[in-house]
Amino acid sequence: MFICSSSMQNFELQNPVKILFGKGEISKLSQEIPTSEKVLILYGGGSIKKNGVYEQVIAALKDHTYLEFGGIPANPEYEILLNALEVIKSEGITYLLAVGGGSVIDGTKFLASAALYEGESPWDILDQGIRTFEAMPFGTVLTLPATGSEMNSGAVVSRKEIGEKRGMGGPGLFPKFSVLDPTVVATIPKRQLANGLTDSYMHVMEQYLTYPVGADLQDRIAEGILSSLIETAPKILKDPSDYEAAANFMWCCTMALNGLIQKGVPTDWAVHAIGHELTALFGIDHARTLAIVAPSHYRYNLKSKMEKLVQYGERVWNITEGNSEERASKAIEKTELFFQSLDIPTRLSDYTEQYEGTAQTIGNTLNDRGWTALGEHRSLSPKDVESIVEMSY
Ligand code: NZQ
Ligand code: ZN
Numbered sequence: 001m002f003i004c005s006s007s008m009q010n011f012e013l014q015n016p017v018k019i020l021f022g023k024g025e026i027s028k029l030s031q032e033i034p035t036s037e038k039v040l041i042l043y044g045g046g047s048i049k050k051n052g053v054y055e056q057v058i059a060a061l062k063d064h065t066y067l068e069f070g071g072i073p074a075n076p077e078y079e080i081l082l083n084a085l086e087v088i089k090s091e092g093i094t095y096l097l098a099v100g101g102g103s104v105i106d107g108t109k110f111l112a113s114a115a116l117y118e119g120e121s122p123w124d125i126l127d128q129g130i131r132t133f134e135a136m137p138f139g140t141v142l143t144l145p146a147t148g149s150e151m152n153s154g155a156v157v158s159r160k161e162i163g164e165k166r167g168m169g170g171p172g173l174f175p176k177f178s179v180l181d182p183t184v185v186a187t188i189p190k191r192q193l194a195n196g197l198t199d200s201y202m203h204v205m206e207q208y209l210t211y212p213v214g215a216d217l218q219d220r221i222a223e224g225i226l227s228s229l230i231e232t233a234p235k236i237l238k239d240p241s242d243y244e245a246a247a248n249f250m251w252c253c254t255m256a257l258n259g260l261i262q263k264g265v266p267t268d269w270a271v272h273a274i275g276h277e278l279t280a281l282f283g284i285d286h287a288r289t290l291a292i293v294a295p296s297h298y299r300y301n302l303k304s305k306m307e308k309l310v311q312y313g314e315r316v317w318n319i320t321e322g323n324s325e326e327r328a329s330k331a332i333e334k335t336e337l338f339f340q341s342l343d344i345p346t347r348l349s350d351y352t353e354q355y356e357g358t359a360q361t362i363g364n365t366l367n368d369r370g371w372t373a374l375g376e377h378r379s380l381s382p383k384d385v386e387s388i389v390e391m392s393y
Pocket of ligand 1: 102104146257
C-alpha cells in the first residue's frame with residue numbers, strides 16, 4: 001500500500017551538470033571537450049544554421065575532430081536516431097554534442113546510452129525501462145528553454161511505427177556540461193516560446209501540486225519559479241530579444257526540472273504520462289498536451305489536491321476570498337487562463353476532430369502497459385484517466 005507521509009521525505013541529491021550561463025559562453029566549448037575526443041555534433045531541422053549558433057559551435061571546435069548529424073525531429077524519432085547510432089559506431093565517435101532543444105538533447109541522451117548498450121535491441125532501453133548507469137560522455141548547447149533536459153538525466157523518445165512515446169533515464173544520462181546562452185531565445189518562434197513557458201510551468205506543478213509535507217523551501221522555490229514564469233511570459237512573447245526576460249525564462253526552465261524542487265516531496269507526473277499519449281496519438285506538441293490535460297486533472301482530483309491548490313492560489317495568484325473549494329477552483333481557472341493567454345488552447349477538440357474515443361484508447365494503453373496507479377497517491381486507475389481525458393474534450 002502506498003503511504004502518504006506528512007513530513008519531508010528522505011532524499012539523495014547529486015547533480016553533476018556544469019552550467020555555462022550567459023552571452024558568449026558557447027565559445028567555452030573548446031575547454032569542456034578534450035581535443036583527444038572524436039565528437040559528433042547533433043542537431044535538429046536546421047534552426048541553428050539560421051541564427052548563428054552553428055557558426056559559434058564550429059568556431060569553438062576548430063581544434064577538435066568532429067562529424068555532424070542533423071535532422072533530429074521534434075519528438076525525437078527512434079528510427080532516425082538509429083541512423084545516428086550507425087554513424088557513432090562506424091566512425092568511432094567518443095563524445096556527443098547536442099545543439100538544440102529538448103528533442104535534440106533527448107535524442108542525444110538515447111544515443112549516449114545506446115552506444116554502450118550491449119543487449120539485443122536499443123529499443124529495450126525504452127521498452128523495458130532499463131536504467132542507464134554508464135553512457136558515452138556528452139554536452140549540450142541549449143537553443144530552446146523548455147524541458148530542463150540540459151540539466152537532468154531523463155529523456156523521452158518516440159517511435160511512430162508503433163505509436164509509442166517512452167521515457168528513459170539514469171545517473172549516466174546527466175550531460176557533462178550545458179551552455180545556456182539566453183541570446184538564442186531571440187529567434188525562437190512564438191509557438192515554441194509559449195510551449196517552453198507551458199512545459200516548464202507544468203514541470204513545477206507536477207512536483208508541487210500534490211499534498212503538503214511541510215517542505216517549506218521546496219514549496220517556496222516552486223512558487224518562485226511559477227511567479228517568475230508568469231511575470232516573464234508577456235515580456236518574452238512581446239520581445240524575445242529582451243535579454244533580461246530571456247535570461248529569466250531560460251533559468252526558470254532549467255530550475256523547473258533539474259531535480260532540485262522534487263527532493264523530499266511527493267510528485268505527481270500524471271499530466272505528463274497522459275500528455276505523452278496524446279502526442280503519440282495525434283502528434284500534438286508536448287507542452288500543449290499538458291495544457292489540455294492539466295485543468296481536467298486538477299478538477300477531477302480537486303479534493304485530494306485541495307490544500308495545495310489553496311496554497312498555490314493564494315501565493316501565486318493572490319486568491320484570498322471564498323471557501324477552500326471556491327479558491328481551489330479559481331486557482332485552476334487562473335492556470336487555464338494563463339495557458340490561454342499564451343495562445344495555447346486547452347481542449348483536445350481544439351487540436352483534432354477525431355477526439356471521440358481517445359479516453360478509452362489511452363485507458364486501454366495504460367492498462368496493457370500495467371500503468372494502473374498514477375498520481376502522487378498512486379491511486380489513479382486507467383478508468384480515472386479515462387474520465388480525466390473525457391473532461392478535456
Ligand atoms: O529542429 P530545429 O530546426 O532546431 O527547430 C526546433 C524545433 O522545430 C525549434 N527551435 C529550437 N531552438 C530554436 C528553434 N527555432 C528557432 N530558434 C531557436 N533557437 O523548436 C522546435 C521544437 O524543438 P524541440 O526540441 O522539439 O522542443 P522542446 O525543447 O520543447 O522539446 C520537446 C521534447 O522534449 C521532451 C518532450 O516530450 C518532447 O519530445 N521532454 C523532455 C524532458 C526531459 N528530457 O526532461 C521533459 C519534458 O517533460 C518533455 O517530455
Ligand atoms: Zn514536460
